[in-house]
Amino acid sequence: MNGGFRYLSQQNVAELGGADTQEAFNDACDVVTLMRQGETEMPAEIHVTLQGERGKTYALPAKVGGRFNAVGVKWTAHRPDADDGLPQSMPLTLVNRADSGLPLGLVESSALTAARTAAVSAIALRYAAPRKVRRVLLLGAGVQAIAHLEMLGQLFPELECVNWWHRRPQLLINNTPTTLPWPVHEYADLPQAIALENDAILTCTSAAEPLIDADAIRPGRIVIQVGYHEVSFAAINRCSRVVVDLWGDFCESSAKSLFQMYRAGQFSAGRVDADLGNLLLDGWRPAADDSVYFSSFGLNVFDVALAARVLTRATERNVGTLLSLFSASHYDQDKPC
Known part of the structure; x- marks a missing residue:
């Protein structure tokens, strides 16, 4: 199956159950088990500053195995105070397959967070x-x-x-x-x-x-x-x-x-x-x-797992914006996760 690289908007994530707490609860419990089994990695975050006293952008990488089979990075902009009507925090999560490194998608992650x-x-x-x-x-x-x-x-x-x-x-x-x-x-x-x-x-x-x-x-x-x-x-x-x-x-x-x-x-x-x-x-x-x-610090390994779950569902339901990064022959034919 040619999954391709998908962009999932906030609306797509909602449609795919990204805000469902029971599913997030199940994901978190599974990830904790994978952490104990040594099937996760969570390097230290890095950040760069934005303009203003409170502005920072954070990169939070993680890897999670099991049913998620995902490696990714959550990129969050904590914007300086701005009177523009937009959210102060803007998170996106980029996900690749953990086994092959194949890029899978970019997910708007406010609801997932x-x-x-x-x-x-x-x-x-x-x-x-x-x-x-x-x-x-x-x-x-x-x-x-x-x-x-x-x-x-x-x-x-x-x-x-x-x-x-x-x-x-x-x-x-x-x-x-x-x-x-x-x-x-x-x-x-x-x-x-x-x-x-x-x-x-x-x-x-x-x-x-x-x-x-x-x-x-x-x-x-x-x-x-x-x-x-x-x-x-x-x-x-x-x-x-x-x-x-x-x-x-x-x-x-x-x-x-x-x-x-x-x-x-x-x-x-x-x-x-x-x-x-x-x-x-x-x-x-x-x-x-x-x-x-x-x-509750907030573990980025959970963010990557939840993003992988909604990307899997997006592929199954053909939801989101499918982007072409390579020619079709380069894509793995398996499901993304």
């Missing part, structure tokens, strides 16, 4: 929470917050409610999913929202200074940090358990709260109690009275 991040949060909620999660506090109203709300609706229909703190009600009116299996209670006062009896707090904001301090840490509660610097060092220090998706070389440069704390000499790698492999493959679980902090 949101889906894989929410899927990792779902793993944490399911396996790292001290108690069965019934009430969730969601912080934020951007792309990641919406993706997490949809994840909760799809994978946790048994919740009693979701409490939602945000500052952008107009965005919620335009983007809130209309069919959720439980009530959503919105709050404008953050201390009031944190004081509620929540089993889990999901921080999905772009806050440059911590929103969660030590007073938010309680026995039986998990705090999942998705954004960069939303949790104070004091809050992390008060937690009895610290769990990460992975501890890697990125601890030396990442702006995530936990890694800032590490570089400040206030946290050691030996304090990490578990990572995704321990949760999914080793059966690690916290005690019911533990207070758990989960730091």
Whole structure:
């Protein structure tokens, strides 16, 4: 079968199920197993600066075997503040076959990034929470917050409610999913929202200074940090358990709260109690009275795996823009992944 090289737009990715959290959850679980089996590679990211104080572009390469059979690089532009109505973050993922190196396609990856991040949060909620999660506090109203709300609706229909703190009600009116299996209670006062009896707090904001301090840490509660610097060092220090998706070389440069704390000499790698492999493959679980902090760095090996999955489906359904890089005789006749 001549798969060719495909470009998948945001609309194509949505059509192919790129935003489906259950599929992203399954992908992430399979990739964690492949990581344990030594069938993945994830070199350190590199970046170059853009104009402005906050502008950077990141190249995040990875290889993943198994059913994905993919090697690729996620290229993300975190654009400087611009009043042009376009997203601040613009990710694309380039994928080749891992066995032959054949170029497969270029995928617009905003939805994939949101889906894989929410899927990792779902793993944490399911396996790292001290108690069965019934009430969730969601912080934020951007792309990641919406993706997490949809994840909760799809994978946790048994919740009693979701409490939602945000500052952008107009965005919620335009983007809130209309069919959720439980009530959503919105709050404008953050201390009031944190004081509620929540089993889990999901921080999905772009806050440059911590929103969660030590007073938010309680026995039986998990705090999942998705954004960069939303949790104070004091809050992390008060937690009895610290769990990460992975501890890697990125601890030396990442702006995530936990890694800032590490570089400040206030946290050691030996304090990490578990990572995704321990949760999914080793059966690690916290005690019911533990207070758990989960730091979600965001692993590019997941991005490449999800992009490979949608490219496989695109070939099967003939979706996307097919581009010619070589003459037809040069293409491998097998399916891409």
